[in-house]
Amino acid sequence: MKERSPPEPVVFVIDDDVSVRDSLKNLLETVGLHTELFDSAQAFMRFCRPEAPSCLILDVRLPDLSGLEFQNELLKSGDSLPIVFITGHGDIPMSVRAMKLGAVEFLTKPFRDQDLLEAVRVALNIDRTRRRDEETLRALRARFESLTAREKQVIGLVAAGLTNKQIAAKIGISNVTAKVHRANIMRKMKAHSLVELLRMADLLGAGPRSIALT
Amino acid sequence: MFKSLRTGTKLLLLCSVFVGALVVANYGLVSEKQIAIHFVRKELVGVRHLELLRDVYALIMQQNMSAAPSETDRNAIGEALNSLAATRAVDFEQLDTAELEGALAEAIDKLASAKSGERQVSFVSELTRARDLASRIGDDSNLTLDPDLDSYYVQDIVVAKIPALLSEIGELQSHLDIPSFASSAPETIAVRALVLDGTIRSNLEAIERDLRASYRGGSGSRLRQSLDADLAAMLLAWSAYLDAVKKSLDGPREAGTLDNRYAAAVDSAIHAWTESLVELKQLLDLRLSNLLIKLRRSLVLNGLLVALSLAFAFMTGRYIVQPLRKLERLADEVAQTKDYRLRTDYESRDEIGRLAAAFNVMLTELAQAREREASDAARRAAMQTELARVARITTMGEMAASIAHEINQPLAAIANNANASLRWLGRNPPNVERARSVLERVVSDAGRASEVIRSIRGMLAKGSQERTQLDVNDVIREVMTFIWSDLRHHGITVRSELADNLPLVSAVRIQLQQVLLNLIANAVDSMTSAERRVLTIRSLNANDSGILIAVEDTGTGIDQDNLERVFGPFFSTKPEGMGMGLSICRSIIEAHGGRITASPSQDGGSLFQIGLPTDDPSQFA
Numbered sequence: 159m160k161e162r163s164p165p166e167p168v169v170f171v172i173d174d175d176v177s178v179r180d181s182l183k184n185l186l187e188t189v190g191l192h193t194e195l196f197d198s199a200q201a202f203m204r205f206c207r208p209e210a211p212s213c214l215i216l217d218v219r220l221p222d223l224s225g226l227e228f229q230n231e232l233l234k235s236g237d238s239l240p241i242v243f244i245t246g247h248g249d250i251p252m253s254v255r256a257m258k259l260g261a262v263e264f265l266t267k268p269f270r271d272q273d274l275l276e277a278v279r280v281a282l283n284i285d286r287t288r289r290r291d292e293e294t295l296r297a298l299r300a301r302f303e304s305l306t307a308r309e310k311q312v313i314g315l316v317a318a319g320l321t322n323k324q325i326a327a328k329i330g331i332s333n334v335t336a337k338v339h340r341a342n343i344m345r346k347m348k349a350h351s352l353v354e355l356l357r358m359a360d361l362l363g364a365g366p367r368s369i370a371l372t
Numbered sequence: 373m374f375k376s377l378r379t380g381t382k383l384l385l386l387c388s389v390f391v392g393a394l395v396v397a398n399y400g401l402v403s404e405k406q407i408a409i410h411f412v413r414k415e416l417v418g419v420r421h422l423e424l425l426r427d428v429y430a431l432i433m434q435q436n437m438s439a440a441p442s443e444t445d446r447n448a449i450g451e452a453l454n455s456l457a458a459t460r461a462v463d464f465e466q467l468d469t470a471e472l473e474g475a476l477a478e479a480i481d482k483l484a485s486a487k488s489g490e491r492q493v494s495f496v497s498e499l500t501r502a503r504d505l506a507s508r509i510g511d512d513s514n515l516t517l518d519p520d521l522d523s524y525y526v527q528d529i530v531v532a533k534i535p536a537l538l539s540e541i542g543e544l545q546s547h548l549d550i551p552s553f554a555s556s557a558p559e560t561i562a563v564r565a566l567v568l569d570g571t572i573r574s575n576l577e578a579i580e581r582d583l584r585a586s587y588r589g590g591s592g593s594r595l596r597q598s599l600d601a602d603l604a605a606m607l608l609a610w611s612a613y614l615d616a617v618k619k620s621l622d623g624p625r626e627a628g629t630l631d632n633r634y635a636a637a638v639d640s641a642i643h644a645w646t647e648s649l650v651e652l653k654q655l656l657d658l659r660l661s662n663l664l665i666k667l668r669r670s671l672v673l674n675g676l677l678v679a680l681s682l683a684f685a686f687m688t689g690r691y692i693v694q695p696l697r698k699l700e701r702l703a704d705e706v707a708q709t710k711d712y713r714l715r716t717d718y719e720s721r722d723e724i725g726r727l728a729a730a731f732n733v734m735l736t737e738l739a740q741a742r743e744r745e746a747s748d749a750a751r752r753a754a755m756q757t758e759l760a761r762v763a764r765i766t767t768m769g770e771m772a773a774s775i776a777h778e779i780n781q782p783l784a785a786i787a788n789n790a791n792a793s794l795r796w797l798g799r800n801p802p803n804v805e806r807a808r809s810v811l812e813r814v815v816s817d818a819g820r821a822s823e824v825i826r827s828i829r830g831m832l833a834k835g836s837q838e839r840t841q842l843d844v845n846d847v848i849r850e851v852m853t854f855i856w857s858d859l860r861h862h863g864i865t866v867r868s869e870l871a872d873n874l875p876l877v878s879a880v881r882i883q884l885q886q887v888l889l890n891l892i893a894n895a896v897d898s899m900t901s902a903e904r905r906v907l908t909i910r911s912l913n914a915n916d917s918g919i920l921i922a923v924e925d926t927g928t929g930i931d932q933d934n935l936e937r938v939f940g941p942f943f944s945t946k947p948e949g950m951g952m953g954l955s956i957c958r959s960i961i962e963a964h965g966g967r968i969t970a971s972p973s974q975d976g977g978s979l980f981q982i983g984l985p986t987d988d989p990s991q992f993a
Contacts, residue, residue, distance in 0.1 A: 174861060175781045177817050181788030184810045188795035221863040246780045247773065267784035271791035 165210035167282050172196045172225070173217040173244070178267070182215060185271055191278065199228040211289055213262070213281030215274075218245035218252065226252065229259055238288060240281035244269065298358055301347050309346070312339045316352075317359040379693050387685040391678050398674045405667040411514055412660045415527075417463045418513020419653045422530055424456040425506055426645050428476075429538055432502060433638045435483070435495065449480050467512040469505060476501040492546045499539040506535040522589025523655045525582040526599075526648055533579045534645045537572060538638070541613070544568040545634050548620065562621055569614055576607055591658075595651060602640075602647045609633070609640040695724045699731055712739035775828055778857060782821035789814045827853045841876040844884070844911050844919055844984070851888045852909070862896050864905040871912040875986040877919055879964050887957045887968075891923040891980050894953065898927025898978065906975075918966065918985040925977040935970050 169191050173179045176197070183193045196202040198221055202214075218225040229241055243256050243264045253264035262284065263277035305313065308329075315325045326336040349355035374382070431449045453473060460467060479498040486494040510516045510531030518524040547561050547568075583603060587596050613633040620630050695718045702716050712735055718728040789810045796807035827850055848870060852859075859866055892907065899905045910922040930938060939958040954970075961968040966984040973979040 175785070175857075177785035177813070177820065178781055178788070180813060181785040181792070181817070184792040184813065185788045185795075187806075188792050219861060221861050244784075246777045246784075267780050268787040269784070271788065271795070274788075 165208065166192055167211040167213075167286075168208060169193045169213055169215060169278055169282075170196065170202060170205075170207075170239075171215045172199060172202050172220065172228075173215075174198065174219070174221055175217075178217070178244075182274075185274065186278065189275055199223045199231075211282050211286040213240045213242060213278060213285055215242045215244060215278070218243055218256075226256060229256065229261065233259060240284045242274070242277045242281055244274075295361060298347075298362055301358075302362055304346050305343060309339055309343050312336065313343050313347075313355075313359060316340065316343070317356055379696070380689050383685045383689050383692075387681055390681050394674055394678055394681075398670070401670055402667060405663055405670075409660060409663050409667070411519075412656055412663065414466060414514050415518060415523075415656050416653065416660070417466050418509050418515045418531075419649055419656065420459055420463070421456065421467060421469070421509045421513065422506065423646075423649055424452060424459060425502070425509065426642065426649065428452045428456070429502060429535070429645075430638075430642050432480075432498060433538060433542060433642070446480065446484055450477070453477055453480075467509060469508050469512065472501065472505040472508050476505055495546050496539075496543050499542045503535045503539045506531055520589055520655070520659065522586045522591045522595055523652060523659070525586030525589070526595075526652045526655065529579055529582050529586075530645060530648045530652055533575055533582065534641055534648070537575050537579075537610075538641055540568050540572050540575065541610075541634070541637060541641075544572070544617065548617065548630065565617060565621055569617065572610065572614065576610060579603065580607070591655060595655070598651055599644075599647060602644045606637075606640040606644040609637045613637040691720075691722075692724060695720075695728065699728060702731070706735065712736075712742055774854065774858065775824075778824045778854070779821055781857070782817040782824070785817040786814050786821070789817065823853075839878045839880055841878055842881055842884075843874060843876055844921055845870045845874060847881060847884050848888060848909055848911060848921070851885050851892065855889065855892055858896065859892075859907065862900065862905065864896060864899060864907050867906060867908045869908065869910045869912075871910075874911060874913055874919055877964075877984045877986055879984065880960075883960045883964075887960050887982065888921070888923070890953045890957050894980075895923060895925035895927060895978075898929070899925055900927075902927050902977075904975075913986075914983070917983055919983070921982040921984070922979060923981075924973045924975075924979045926973070926975045927977045929972055929976050930970055930978045932972070935972075938970050939968070 169186050171179055171182050171193055173182070173195075174197050179195045179197070183195055186193050194205065196205065200222070216225045216228065220228070223231070225243060225245075232239060232241075238260070240262045241256075241260075242262050243253070244267055245252070245264070246267050256264050262281040263273070265273060265277065302310070302313075311329060312325060315328060320328065322333055322336045322340065325331075326333045331339075343349075344355060347355060347358055349358060377385075428449060431445065431452060435445065453476065456473060457470070460469060460473075476498070479494065479501045483491060483494040483498050507516075510527065515527040515531055518527050544565055547564055583599065587593075589595070613630075613636070616630045616633045698718060699716055702714060706712065706714050715732050715735060716728045719725060720728070793807040793810040793814070796803040796810065848868070852866065852868070892909075895907050899907075904926045906926045908922070908924040910920075910924070912920050912922075914920045939954050954968075958968050961982055961984070964984055966982060968980065968982050971979050971981070
């Protein structure tokens with residue numbers, strides 16, 4: 159896996175003005191950030207994004223689809239790429255709308271370099287965190303999938319706070335078998351304590367309710 | 373024709389027609405009265421004749437059958453007859469009695485010369501003549517035609533009955549007087565006396581009837597008072613005489629008694645006659661004076677009416693024409709001075725007064741309307757100024773936004789690049805190579821910014837309100853530089869088809885730019901939701917028609933109905949549009965002697981065409 163050598167972060171820039179686009183690339187390169195430049199939202203959508211922490215610097219005024227509309231599109235498709243807006247003449251309602259929909263920052267051209275770089279840093283951190291959380295969840299899911307059906311049943315009852323005895327009585331197995339299942343679950347989920355297992359179950363959403371339903 | 377006459381003339385006409393009608397009616401009345409007066413006067417003449425004839429009668433009746441009339445008697449009769457003739461002459465021969473008078477005089481002469489045997493016959497014929505004369509007087513003087521009840525019956529007594537009585541009594545007495553000379557037998561005389569007696573009695577009864585009838589007339593009881601006694605005395609005397617006659621026929625003659633009674637009867641008859649004549653004369657005089665009074669009164673009344681009508685006409689004229697003239701003068705004054713505060717002071721409750729009041733009200737209304745008009749005009753002017761200002765501000769605002777954007781882009785790039793190069797230089801060790809390459813970008817971006825500034829300055833500096841000779845292609849290019857990023861931003865493809873070697877036009881640069889900018893901005897707006905977005909700008913030399921600039925788009929187009937209206941003020945299809953853009957465009961183009969038209973484009977969009985006259989002198993040849 160690539161976990162030990164995290165991929166280089168990428169900053170995407172969508173602006174229809176080539177000078178602005180290029181100047182952003184120049185500025186971001188001074189802090190060693192890799193950039194990908196696009197003149198329109200369509201061009202960006204056609205691009206195959208790498209699996210790396212990334213963020214989007216988006217001009218509000220774009221041909222065809224405006225920046226704000228594009229933000230909506232991304233959210234609708236479940237893409238939570240952090241966005242830093244830049245605009246030639248932004249107004250307050252526009253920025254409020256963008257921030258409400260989760261924009262990281264709303265900058266008016268010309269902006270101070272620190273402001274942009276800080277916004278990009280924050281955005282990349284958000285994306286990093288998100289990616290890490292997603293990675294963790296993905297790993298937990300993989301571990302959960304490795305459980306047998308009976309073990310999945312038992313983990314739900316454990317998460318609901320039942321003792322081994324109660325579990326055995328509930329699903330009609332012996333106390334010893336229940337204990338064995340529990341030990342297997344702890345091992346497979348790589349949980350070092352009951353508390354850790356419960357937190358994992360919580361993250362997975364495999365709480366007592368879902369168990370009870372099965 | 374009557375309508376166009378002046379009111380005074382109309383009134384005069386009305387008045388004269390009225391006076392004319394009055395005169396005609398009056399003439400009828402007066403002439404009727406005149407006839408009646410003439411009638412009465414003639415009757416009075418008759419009465420005068422009868423008075424004279426009565427004297428004649430009185431003399432005749434005194435004659436004695438036993439002897440021939442004495443000289444003095446005859447002279448007296450002659451005198452009486454002469455005065456009768458004289459009266460007739462004085463009265464202008466109104467009565468045709470001369471012949472009968474002559475016959476009477478002849479009969480009197482005959483009686484005087486008659487033998488005693490013929491005397492009785494002559495006397496009777498003399499009486500008959502006198503009686504004829506009396507009835508002729510009555511006929512000729514209209515007395516027998518008298519229209520009034522009282523005077524008619526009195527005149528009957530006077531004209532017919534009393535003369536008849538006198539003739540009959542005379543004849544009767546003559547028979548009694550001289551029986552010895554009578555040729556006929558005493559029986560004959562007795563029969564004759566009986567007949568006469570009957571006639572006299574019936575005559576007396578007739579007189580009584582006449583009296584009763586005349587009392588029923590309009591003279592009141594005065595007539596009865598003056599006549600009753602006399603006539604009653606006469607009737608009494610006559611019946612006494614008739615009794616005596618009867619006695620003398622039956623028995624021995626009492627000559628003295630009979631003669632006395634005869635004389636009394638004759639006297640009473642003459643007296644009654646006199647009184648009746650006096651009364652008749654009085655009645656006629658009364659009627660005459662009444663008629664004259666009525667005539668005078670009606671004449672005076674009519675004169676008053678005429679005067680009154682004239683006065684009314686004059687007053688009407690004065691109170692209609694004068695105030696009307698005053699109103700007319702006031703209206704003229706208002707028309708000339710335009711002073712709507714003027715008022716008429718005429719006050720009255722009649723139509724003219726109401727007209728004057730209405731006139732004042734109208735003037736007030738007019739004054740108010742004028743004020744309203746003035747304030748409306750001022751408000752409209754203010755509104756137009758305000759609109760023009762808003763339009764200018766809007767255009768300026770749009771231009772400013774556009775300029776800001778065009779400058780901001782390179783400025784943002786410059787800022788970013790400058791920061792980047794600072795960062796490269798700030799490293800340890802500084803990356804001079806990277807800094808230089810980034811600074812080169814700064815220079816090129818700065819160049820781009822100054823290009824934008826230059827084109828704006830070109831637009832503003834060159835675009836004073838002065839007309840200059842310019843190539844429309846230059847103007848189009850400038851505008852396109854200015855709006856380029858906007859077009860690209862909207863994803864619009866621009867196609868320019870600019871003809872070479874166009875003749876120059878004389879125009880205000882900034883105004884032409886404004887028109888083109890406006891047309892292009894409209895085209896851009898109309899294409900925001902179109903699939904295909906192509907803006908075509910053409911320029912070509914249409915020779916005689918000058919230079920043609922066409923702006924064509926593939927947008928929503930214009931409805932056929934609106935093609936003409938789009939250039940009107942306040943016409944807009946955009947929700948926030950003020951509708952001044954194309955209106956201003958048209959004013960500008962028309963101020964340049966050109967024209968601007970809108971038509972549907974072949975692609976379903978719209979096509980705006982501007983025709984501008986060139987300065988080619990051959991055009992004006």
